[in-house]
Amino acid sequence: MSELRKDPVINRWVITLDDKSFKPQTDSKIPSNLKVLDNTCALCPGNEEKTGKTIFSVNEPDGIWKVRVIPNNHPYLTVETQLKRKGVGIFDVISGTGANEIIVDTPLHNVDFDKMDTSMVVDVIKTYKDRIMDLKNDTRLEYVLIFKNRGIRAGSNSPHLHSQLMALPVVPKKVTEEMEASKEYFYFKKRCVYCDLLENELQMKERVVKETEHFVTIAPFASQTPFEMWIVPKAHASHFHKMSESEAADMAYILKDSVTRLNKALNYPSYNYMIHTTPLKQPDQDHYHWHLEIMPRVKSIAGFEWGSGFYINPTLPEDAADFMRRV
Amino acid sequence: MSELRKDPVINRWVITLDDKSFKPQTDSKIPSNLKVLDNTCALCPGNEEKTGKTIFSVNEPDGIWKVRVIPNNHPYLTVETQLKRKGVGIFDVISGTGANEIIVDTPLHNVDFDKMDTSMVVDVIKTYKDRIMDLKNDTRLEYVLIFKNRGIRAGSNSPHLHSQLMALPVVPKKVTEEMEASKEYFYFKKRCVYCDLLENELQMKERVVKETEHFVTIAPFASQTPFEMWIVPKAHASHFHKMSESEAADMAYILKDSVTRLNKALNYPSYNYMIHTTPLKQPDQDHYHWHLEIMPRVKSIAGFEWGSGFYINPTLPEDAADFMRRV
Numbered sequence A, B: 001m002s003e004l005r006k007d008p009v010i011n012r013w014v015i016t017l018d019d020k021s022f023k024p025q026t027d028s029k030i031p032s033n034l035k036v037l038d039n040t041c042a043l044c045p046g047n048e049e050k051t052g053k054t055i056f057s058v059n060e061p062d063g064i065w066k067v068r069v070i071p072n073n074h075p076y077l078t079v080e081t082q083l084k085r086k087g088v089g090i091f092d093v094i095s096g097t098g099a100n101e102i103i104v105d106t107p108l109h110n111v112d113f114d115k116m117d118t119s120m121v122v123d124v125i126k127t128y129k130d131r132i133m134d135l136k137n138d139t140r141l142e143y144v145l146i147f148k149n150r151g152i153r154a155g156s157n158s159p160h161l162h163s164q165l166m167a168l169p170v171v172p173k174k175v176t177e178e179m180e181a182s183k184e185y186f187y188f189k190k191r192c193v194y195c196d197l198l199e200n201e202l203q204m205k206e207r208v209v210k211e212t213e214h215f216v217t218i219a220p221f222a223s224q225t226p227f228e229m230w231i232v233p234k235a236h237a238s239h240f241h242k243m244s245e246s247e248a249a250d251m252a253y254i255l256k257d258s259v260t261r262l263n264k265a266l267n268y269p270s271y272n273y274m275i276h277t278t279p280l281k282q283p284d285q286d287h288y289h290w291h292l293e294i295m296p297r298v299k300s301i302a303g304f305e306w307g308s309g310f311y312i313n314p315t316l317p318e319d320a321a322d323f324m325r326r327v
Helices: A118-135 A173-189 A193-204 A245-266 A303-308 A317-326 B118-135 B173-189 B193-204 B245-266 B303-308 B317-326
Strands: A003-006 A013-016 A056-059 A065-071 A085-088 A091-095 A099-104 A143-150 A162-168 A208-211 A215-218 A229-233 A271-276 A291-296 A311-313 B003-006 B013-016 B056-059 B065-071 B085-088 B091-095 B099-104 B143-150 B162-168 B208-211 B215-218 B229-233 B271-276 B291-296 B311-313
Touching: A056 A118, A065 A118, A099 A118, A118 A143, A118 A162, A118 A245, A143 B303, A162 B303, A173 A193, A173 A271, A173 B303, A193 A208, A193 A215, A193 A229, A208 A245, A208 A317, A215 A245, A229 A245, A245 A291, A245 A317, A271 B303, A303 A311, A303 B143, A303 B162, A303 B173, A303 B271, B056 B118, B065 B118, B099 B118, B118 B143, B118 B162, B118 B245, B173 B193, B173 B271, B193 B208, B193 B215, B193 B229, B208 B245, B208 B317, B215 B245, B229 B245, B245 B291, B245 B317, B303 B311
Parallel strands: A013 A311, B013 B311
Antiparallel strands: A003 A013, A003 B091, A056 A065, A065 A099, A085 A091, A091 B003, A099 A162, A143 A162, A143 A271, A208 A215, A215 A229, A229 A291, A271 A291, B003 B013, B056 B065, B065 B099, B085 B091, B099 B162, B143 B162, B143 B271, B208 B215, B215 B229, B229 B291, B271 B291
């Protein structure tokens, strides 16, 4: 039995099946014999000269880095490019102005968040916040997208844990869609759709994976992919970077918890995560609620998904949440 | 040097690079030693009993099929399911009502369109039209999406050429986006954005791959992926299935031509194509123009693309068009 489920925010429908025979594709399990330090890895300590200059770092008292931000070797966008907008025939073009940074999450070559102390994850969250606040000063930029590619199927060849950042002169399509749809919901209901969603999920409980003081991890009702999770702050908050220190500590805890559950459940699958937050220049918004989306890359995307924006999810989010709660 | 290009229709930006070092990923080349007839292939003649009943076919005068439509073995949606719409808490759900059919494009196990006679491709186009016209009679259905997954990276494990069809009780997100954006363009300009686009491309010529009497194949200005192509009818037309016989013959010719160029240029890459047309229940629309999008799957999609709806295309569409014109 299949059904079509609508994402509660945007106009995206997902076909959910209850296919117990579905096998998650996990070809990019991290080798267990990885060294803590790999001399050939550009992200490992000792090889700092192989990468560009350090843009930002969180350091130990003795000056050794714990988190390090460097420019992408082959950046897609650079702040050195002058911002120009032009029309070419009927087309619209903007110069490649922006930034493309690598956030090295840890000096250790062989770990994911599940093997790291929560305090180390706090440093990563702190770095995300700091980079957004710094890039916000460049008034040419409209958005900073923070995301992670983990494992080959998720687009990363390096086993060394890192996040990425793209600073953009336009707001990305998916964020615009969420902003517009949640604004419309607010117009009708005078409530934030994400707040409504959380209240609903906390009451029903069946899609809640973990709840902490400030956050909830859920398997979204219309998950695009098996074992998708969203980490959502419980109190309404539109800007990720305005999180307090205690919230950041709690977020590090629940992010580590979610990644640990995912790695246990699916034996270190490839995954992406991305933070959706309010665009840099917008004030606090009653209608929009920042969140982090975790997408395990355990199922390939074919023509139907490309052509339609529809997704087919063989695993019921309720079953995924139940499994993730118990691992 | 990179730049950001906006899709002329919807609000999607693409970062285009001019990266001559980019190597298309083509791991799913068709083995050259494939038999014409494979006894183990469910889509080959002689194995008809391995699949469900024939829904439609185009036959030789002696009754042997040339194109055959069968139900998907494990359909995601079925017409037997009663259409029900319901709310679950704040969520919206529709029953899995619809259809999911396989169109076997040819009896031959080992060919793509490049090795088929144009008249055989005409039969495939005719089948697409016929299936849409038949399914249109089921008033519960809102859309028929016709698409193709070719090769492993495109989501198909079978070397036997086939297309697919999903009949849906809602209009897919990407089509809705195109419909709404082209409506807005029409509101301002009183012209169809696709007609404007074609006029522009035919004048500039640099992104035109092929022009026939009724159609143009272009490398779109804001291609999401290297060697992306759109086949667009030159005269304004909103419904694919209303094409005349002579237009269908011409479309078969240009579709075969485009696939041939793609297979020559990239040595049989995986690719998807999908037809975007006006929803079943809508009358002819001045603002919307049907087209077919071909997406070679030669570059993986990572967290940035998932999280943003942005795409990074390492190959300039002008260079791709030039290369495709010359192969």
